[in-house]
Amino acid sequence: MADLLCRALQFILPPRLRDWGLAIRYELAEIPDDTQALLFALASVRGLAPRALGQLLMHPFVALLGAAVRASRGFGALHGPRAVGALCAVGAVALGLVYMTVAGAPVRYLGVNAGALVLGLLLLALVSRIPEGAGRLSGALILGLSVLLLATALVGLRIEGISRWVKLGGVVVQPSLVLLPFMLAAFSRTRTPLATTGMVVAALAMALQPDRAMAAMMTATLTTVVATRADRLTCLALTASLLAFMVTLLRPDALPAAPFVDQVLLSSFAVHALAGLAVVAGSALLLVPVLIGGSYDEERRATSLAFGSAWLAASLAAAFGNSPTPVVGYGGSAILGYLLSLSALPRPASARGGPAIAPPDTSLASRDSHSKIALA
Template identity: 75%
Template sequence: MANLLCRALESILPPRLRDWGLAIRYEIAEIPEDTKALLFALESVCGLAPRAIGVLLLQPFISLFGAAVHASRAGANSGFGALHSPRTVGALCAVGAVAMGLVYMTLAGAPVGYLGVNAGSLVIGLVLRALVSRIPGAGGRLSGALIFSLSLLLLATAILGLRIEGTARWIGFGGVFVQPSFVLLPLMLVGFSRTRTPLATIGMVVAALAMTLQPDRAMAAMMTTALAAVTATRADRPTSMAFTASLLAFVVTLLRPDAVPAAPFVDQLLFSSFAVHALAGLAVVAGLAMLLVPAIIGWSCDKDSRATYFAFGSAWLAATIAAAFGNYPTPVVGYGGSAILGYVLSLSALPRPVRSRVGSETVPPDDPQASRDIHSKIALA
């Protein structure tokens, strides 16, 4: 346990502090008693982990600022250079969208706890995104296995999840309800746009079955729209099979009754927010528009990965439209941490930062150094 704690700490430490993690591991190796070694490891984690997490949270802002400075020194278009990484811009957009949601909920008189849930979900999402970004890019077989595993979780939610008005979309953790489809499905869709292995295709079919059983029209619409975007840009047999399954699932959800009532501060905010205050409505619109910015930037900057950015933007646009016309959660700006986690995690599935030409120089990607230690991956998981 002490060894795993140290390896986990070392994996999240920034490069300039990583020697401290290595020194702690050597120190623990010299402690003969296991209990003392574990206590020393716990004290070390408590001392260094907050600083490491703080650096991880600031990394998107540091990367964006560093890119802007690099571009300005090159004497060219500094704005374009600063936006070379859709992942980084997406993290900033997530922060902005959550902030707009907090503005809306404050003007609408939402409980203070609602604001804390959204802000806390953003912090957790950014930490998870930073940790996932440190893992080296997985191969197609591993990505397919991940998509398939996540689809089984969605299917388990449809069978064993909390039922409200005949629908099973949620699971509960100590009074906090999470919608796994909103957390996992965007990540699966963006990942499938890049990895269309047989196992990944089966995973998408299982996910479509889960959306049918829940049933969830909004997530089925998100799935169908994103896979349609992938099919339109990069058609092949796996994509066509996944799209057909999602389309059938969407049709079935339209035929099945969905009587879940609208929840305050969650559903149909795009229009109802203007009844609260004009500023509240503008905040909701601005926050929802921010969700699509990474897709727009990626589409224009990275022509080789347009299918992925098209799928990302289509998925979140579909979720927004579904929330506007049905009793479904308004993504990111409405109350609830599931969409916030789903949005930030889906950013980690986007391609690595593209290299943007600025004059005669090349802006380096802000790809953090990745730990290839298998023990670190196990501890991180």
């Protein structure tokens, strides 16, 4: 009996630990008393079998994770918080699908969220190929995106006097949820006059739409930016966002809560405890990249904190008001916005590739091609 137990233990041990199993069998053979030998075998199984079984069960998931990491490296150096954020997005969307399935959402809703995840991952891979030397374009990019938000407020799809959406084919998209988190994270490290102008225009757009949740996101994130490094430009952007938030509080918001979209954090527990836990866990996953970015230097840590503040504010606004619940609720805009905003997070030092200059044998036009594509 003791010998059979030790042989079984040696069989389930990982290959690198099977010599320990063989040593246990040799030790067992030196014990003359059968009772003592059986007790020794039971103690060995009790000590090593749980860990060995755990590693056997985790092996398929470790292999999948390794494949995902290798794939992310092939998609333009997605390292550090970006890679972790992409995995967290996959997990949050999956948990959101669990919630919607338990809650009885239409199958089309599940397909929209899954499709947005795939499109967002491709978008993240493309934008992450832009060299960090293209940071001089960030101010112009922020300003250009803010003009799109302002155009949405003026000529976008209008419902009950509120204009937050655009219709692309048969799909309704909320541009502020897609673009604003990226703009805020990018502004935290590109505090130029051009970028500040973009923040002021974006605040005006939030006031005109009006969009209380996104104005709250702007205010919370810019408060974090000012707290990390206050200067005249960041204070100006924060003042504009505060004024926009006050305007949205004064203007009426008569839109009712949409099922599977608004107030999901609270209503999911009324559906089923499993659905509620899935929503809470998925919302918590959105903030995990901040933990990795917090280990960097002060400047890059500020960008990670701005990213976390934006998505925490969006989740809290969704919990207490009629605004979309990010990623775990129905809607592709937040999924696209989360994955796009990951591209603004800092790269690890090992992935930065030294100073942001073009190699001598690389033309400037070739180096900036990805930047021009992203700006377009």
